[in-house]
Amino acid sequence: MRHLLSSRGHRARLAAALLGLALAPAATMAQTLTVGLATPVNSADPHFSNTTSNFALTHHIFDTLVDRDTQARLTPALAESWTAVEDTIWEFRLRPNVTWHDGQPLTGDDIAFTISRVPNVQGSPGGFGGAVRAITRVEVVDARTVRFHTARPSPLLPNDLASVQIISRHVGTDANPPDYNSGRAAIGTGPYRFVSYRPGEGAVFERNDAWWGPAQPWSRVNFRFMANDGSRSAAVLAGDVDVIDQVPSADLPRLRRDPRLTISEITGVRLIYLQPDFSRQGGDVPGVTDNNGQRLASNPFQDVRVRRALSIAIDRRALAERVMQGTAVPTGQWLPEGSFSYNPEVGVPAFDPTEARRLLAEAGFPQGFRLTLSTPNDRYPGDAATAQAVAQFWTRVGVRTEIESLPWATYLSRGPRQDFGFRLGGWGSSTGEASYLLRNVVGTFNRERGWGSPNFSRYSNPQLDALTERAVTTIDDAQREALLRQAVKVETDDLGIVPLFLLRNAWAVRRGLQYEARADEQTLATAVRRAP
Structure with a gap:
């Protein structure tokens, strides 16, 4: 009897051991999150590119x-408090x-080093220098206390600093983007540790169990850069990835119906806009000619009548409903209704092709002209399709x-060289107020x-710059909002950019997971949890 029990016990233990071996890989897999990202990342340097x-x-x-929460409201991160x-x-x-x-402590000296490094990143196509320009001096009071001195009142400084990721002096001294891409300098304080970064392919991170924040459920996160819309949708349907961002509008109805997936959505702060070249006074604007292909005498976009004509020649509601299939909100400004500094007096420009033709004729172009509209084709949902639709609207008015x-990657490298006569772009006002775009996208370079x-x-409007400057140095919230609303009206009247629509951000996640949708459209492993 003892032998029989022993034999049975042995078999039971063996079965349990084999079951454990069989389940071990599944348990490991369950702690690995794979994310399909629509937009390739061009550097692991946190200060290299402001995208x-x-x-x-x-x-x-x-x-x-x-930090910022899902609605772009400020929350404590490395700083537990701040005060003016x-x-x-x-x-x-x-x-x-x-x-x-690497185990070394964070100190105020690291903060001072970061601020000095941000505006001086080797080869940056457009970084975060604007977020720290107000700071004239960093005073390290002690290891845990830092004071930022500014030349004038800077009520938005905490908001600006939410865009600046902190690096260490002991690793970051003399480090350049290649050192971050290789991982040598990619040592932070964040929830994940660097494992690898492969340009054009993806990145791998491992959980930092010593992080000061809440425990993360994922021991490993694989990020795959998947610019092709169809491939991204297919990957999440096949279970090859757990999460995808920028759910293609054409696939959204089908993915909604699929029982293997859930969709997480929110109206975001990402504006899709058009912007003409302002850097040239003469007629040597790239891609712009008369109807015979000859150079124009002057830059037509310097005339506000031309800009207004091109703006009202576009049916924004048709773009939002047909091209974007309901995943966008038409707008004439750059913040959603209800946001701080949203101006209720600025509506969606009326679609008026007849008036557009009249304005073009008044500006000296009764027969119109020819232009090339440049667009990324793998950055924003529906970017190339939107550009194609705009081209049709413009062609109809001459x-x-x-x-x-x-x-x-090509688009981003050419932009700073003023290679585009007219371009489609996107901007996320992650600060949740108007000055972020005013200072960056339409502020004089x-x-x-x-x-x-x-x-x-290279749009420039000294009146708008002065108004923006007044706003961002005004301490009183109500007064600052009034100034920003005024600046919104000035900009939208002058059309330094031509706003089209705000994106509705959508993520598709595998059933059993949930994603906390973010207005700033960031795709974060920290926002993915197992569904209750």
């Missing part, structure tokens, strides 16, 4: 002093016992338009001041 995709990826490794001790001095108190991935469709870095078309 949402770059910022979101590196934010897994590097923390900010101040004077009109021109902000004091930040650092969270205790935070360490870098401006014969061709499309130049480019991969995002000024490297010293830190304005206009992504203003590739």
